Amino acid sequence: MFKKRKTANIRQRRVSEEDVTGEGDIIGVITTDDSNSNTVPAVKKEKKKVKKEADAKKQSVLSFEDELEADDGIIFQEKKSSLSYKLRKEMKKERKEKRREEKEKQRQAEGKDKKNKNGGPTVSELDELGIRIVNGREAENIAIQPGDSDDSEDGATPGHHKFRPRGNKSGQSLDPWKKILQSGQIPDANMIHAIRKKRQQAREQGDMIPIDDTVRVEEGKSRLVRDDDNDRSDDEEGQSRMDFSVNQQARDRQQRREAFDAAQERGSDISDHESDWEKQQLLKAGANAKVAGGCEGEGSQDGTVEVISSAMQYSSLDSGVALGMTGGTDQLLWGTESTIPTSAASLPRPANYEAEGIIKRLQDSRTSLEEVFRRHQAEADGVDGELAECKATTERCTHDQQPLTSIFQFYQDIRGYVTDLRDCLNEKVPEINSLEEQVYVLFRQRAQKMVQRRRQDVRDQNDEFSPFAGKGAASDEYRTRRAAEREGRRTRRRREREKRGDSGHHDGMSTDDEESHSEIQMVQTELEHAIVEARKVFEDVEEDFSQLKRIVAWLEEWRARDLPTYSDAYVSYNLPKIFSPYIRLQMLLWNPLIKDSDSNGSGSNGVEVERMQWFNLLLLYGSSGGDEPKQLKEDPDRNLMSNLIERVVLIKLKDIVGCWWDPLSHSQTVRLVNLVRHYAETYPTLSPSSKPLQNLTHAIIAKIKDAIDNDIFIPMFPKNVYDNRNSGVSLFFQRQFWVAWKLLSSTLMWHKVLSDSVIHDLAIRSLLNLYLLPALNLAAEINPSDALDKCRNVINSLPRAWVKSEGTHVFLGRLEDFLVKLAEKLDPAANTPALRDLCNLLKSIGANTQAEKISNKYL
Structure with a gap:
């Protein structure tokens, strides 16, 4: 309603105890009687006088203009103790409370006897109703609120009441609305609207509406005068003084304005x-x-x-x-x-109370009530439907609560079980790795001992029969002992072959892997100690974590209860990793390359793995016995056994190849080839892209290359040294040739397991062309018939697919040339059967043209 003043930045001055006491004495002179309105200027003058006398005692050291008086500035006072400050504050508070109580008692005493002239309620009754009567100084202050202006004395607008003016001692005619405010009446909404309309009409007619009351500003004694607070001219700026004291009257007016606004809101918000x-x-x-x-x-x-x-x-x-x-x-x-x-x-005239009007109103009321009833009925039906639905939902939830609770409890149990199983395996797997490494060390030591003995025998024989060797070599005591042991082992193997009736054997085809009884007993003791340690691995673990069948039972129960969550948890991908420690522990001494081995229930070939306990236990994992082919196709565990062979058995087999397999051993090579071929053909995950299978083939190729580089040696002495076929040099030559042939045949066994390019590089280029063909040429110079027999064995060792292929003679070109030269060295008259055999050999390697030429020439 009123125009809100802009808040001026006022720097407050610190008031001393003397100022507070002086102001309290002056305020105490003011009374609340209606007749004391003329005493206000006197009080203000007296207050001003006392203020000047007090300010005269203190001089300012800071001024804003040259003509400022001594009271304009910052007051420096001696710092007093906190105790004295608290005492002064308490005393001041007590004085204020005392004055407030005295005023309240005085106002209540005056209000009890004062009655309204029109017979209205007393002042105390109005106080109880929350209505406050303003008079005296407060009524005058209401009249000078900012934004009010004197309107014309034309009287109130039509529809409003006129009031008799109260005596104005200043002799000025006041506005009727100001008179109402001075009398203490709180204006209602109509009065406020009328005041606004009056001011709006004054603006439209061009009348002057005073913006500010300069007298009020002069009496306020403000030290800081702003343009929006007082409309003084610029010429008077130099004569005015900035007042930084607190304007108590402005504060009171602000409080009354807020009270007036609150009263207005209360009047307009009656319930x-x-x-x-x-x-x-x-x-x-x-x-x-x-x-x-x-x-x-x-x-x-x-x-x-x-x-x-x-x-x-x-x-x-x-x-x-x-x-x-x-x-x-x-x-x-x-x-x-x-x-x-x-x-x-x-007042408005009453409605039509005739019969028709009453009936119409009753009908309208009935129609309205029926509409409300229908709406309520529809709402009730909707609520009934929702209630029935809620009851059904409650029953369904109650019915589903028990199985869900059971499933939730199972998931909590399986979560705890899997966590404990993981912690257990993390602790036990290093122990299993250590045991496997101990077994591999025993295997490696035993195999390396055999290989080193064989290589040392070849060096000893070469030094013994070589014409370039010194005479002191034969007198070595250790060499003599090794030669005696070597001959003894050969004699025992020869006797064994004679007992079996093996007549097609050549010296050098057998493997020198004989061991003494003491050595076998020592290795067996170490292996038994490893078995004892393996049984202690899970000795301190409960059965749910130490036995493979208990772990399988937990996982099968999960699979049977909720297969979707079983699949979503990727359990199938983790099963090989979970089962691997238990399988490796059962296969700790497994070695399929050892003949007639029976370590931990394992056999001599790959089929024996499929007879182990863990294999039979996991073979039917997750199957119910009546699964249809479609269900088996969608089973997430359908490749479990294939994954176990790939990730567990092949990895162990690769380690066994590295520490035990001897490529010169025909029996070991046959077992290993059959085992790998069986796995590759039986289990679908063993594809050429399988990483464990690739690692296994790389280990096999590395062992073959190592044997070619370190075990193949064919002595190439002058021709006259081999004249005597029973001499030591001739026997040494024959033995080393058949050793190279045995390695060639072992390498060619990997056909269709290793790639053809790898087989060509190892068998043809490295063995046949570099070692066997030079030896065949030397044998053809010594004895052509013996060379033809050796060439027949070489060609028979080739894969049948190569023999039937038309392009075989392309990479066997050097062997074809050797056969053609050998035909020239054979006597046609004495060796007619040999020439026929030679022609057949040429045809077997695809050299049909050369075979026809020889046949036409010599036969």
Whole structure:
């Protein structure tokens, strides 16, 4: 409603105890009587005088202009103790409380005897109703609120009441609205609207509306004068003084403005309950008056209106100013001497009370009630449906609670079990690795001992039969002992072959892997110690974590209960890793390359792995016995055994190849080839892209290359040294040739397991062309028939696919040339069968043209 002043930046001055005491004495002179309005200037002058006397004692050291007086500045005071400050603060608070209590008692005493001239309630009763009567200085201050201006004295607008003006001692004519405010009346909404309309009309007519009250600013004694606080000219700026003291009057006006706004909001926010109650009271009064005067007919309507009017006046007297605040036209203002009643004719005429009107209203009411009833009925039906649905949901949830609770409990158990199993395996796997490494060390030592002995025998024989060797070599005691042991082993192997009736054997085809009884016993003791240590690995673990069948039972239960979550958890991908430690522990001494071995239930070939306990246990994992082919195809564990062979057995087999396999051993090579071929053909995951299978083939190729580089040696002495076929040099030559042939045949066994390019490089280029063909040429110079026999064995060792292929002679070109030269060295008359055999050999390697030429020439 009022224009809010801009807050000026005021630097407050520190007030000493003497100033506080002086101001308290001056304030105590002011009273609240209505007749003391003229004493305000005197008090202000006295206050001003005392303030000047107090300020004269203190000089300022800081000024904002050259002509500022001594009281404009910062006051420096001696710092006092906190105790004295607290005492002064308490004393000041007590004085304020005492003055407040005295004023309250005085105001209550005056209000008890003071009655309203029109018979209204007392001041104490108004206080209880929350209505405050303003008078004296407060009423005058309301009249000088910022934004108010003196309107013309044309009187109130039509529909508003006029009040008798109270004596104005200043001789100035005040605005009627200011008189109302001075009298202490709180304006209602109509009055506020009228004031706004009046000011709006003044602006439209061009009348001057004073913006500020310069007298108020002069009396405020403000040290800082701003343009928006006082409309003084620029010429007076030099003569004005900036006042930084607190403007107590402005603060009071701000508080009264806030109180006025709150009263206005309270007047406009009366609840509907009070308004309805007032209307009901009026209707009751009118109904009673109508019943009392019903016998007079239509003429009784005037009397009814008068009764309603009197009831309204009585109600307005009982409710004080509350009725006026609700927007009614009856005005009753406390603190004034005039009350203008509202005319009864301004009330609206009652509705049609004839039969038709009553019936119509009843019908409308019935229609409205029926519509409400239908709406409520629809809502009730909807609520009933929701209630039934909620009951069904509750029953369903109750029914599903037990299985869900069971499943949840199972998941908690399986989670804890898997966590404990992981921790257990993390602790036990290093122990299993250590045991496997101990077994591999025993295997490696035993195999290396055999290989080193064989290579040392070849060096000893070469030094013995070589014409370039020194004579002192034969007198070596250790060499002599090795030669004796070597000959003894050969004699025992020869006797064994004679017992078996093996007549097609050549010296050098057998493997020198004989061991002494003491050595075998020592190795066996070490292996038994490893078995004992393996049994202790899970000795301190419960059965749920130490036995493979208990782990399988847990996982099968999970699979049977909820297969989707079993698949989503990728259990199938982790099963080989979970089962691997237990399988490796059972296969700790497994070595398929050892003949007639029986370590930990394992056999001599790959089929024996499929007879182990773990294999039979996991073979039917997850199968119910009645699964259809479609279900088996979608089974996430359908490749379990294939994955176990790939990730467990092949890795172990690769380690065994590296530490035990001897490529010169025909029996070991046959077992290894059959084992790898069986796995590759049986299990679908063993494809050429399988990483464990690739590592295994790389280990096999590395062992073959090592044997070619270190074990193949064919002595190439002058021709005359081999004249005697029974001499040591001839026997040594024959033995080393058949050793190379044995390695060639072992390498060619890997056909269709290793790639053809690898086989060509190892067998043809490295063995046949570099070692065997030079030896065959030397044998052809010594004995052509023996060379033909050796060549027949070489060609028979070739894979049948190569023999039947038309392009075989391309990479066997050097062997073809050797056969052609050998035919020239054979005597046609004495060696006719040999020539026929030679032609057949040429045809077997695809050299049909050369075979026809030889046949036409010599046969």
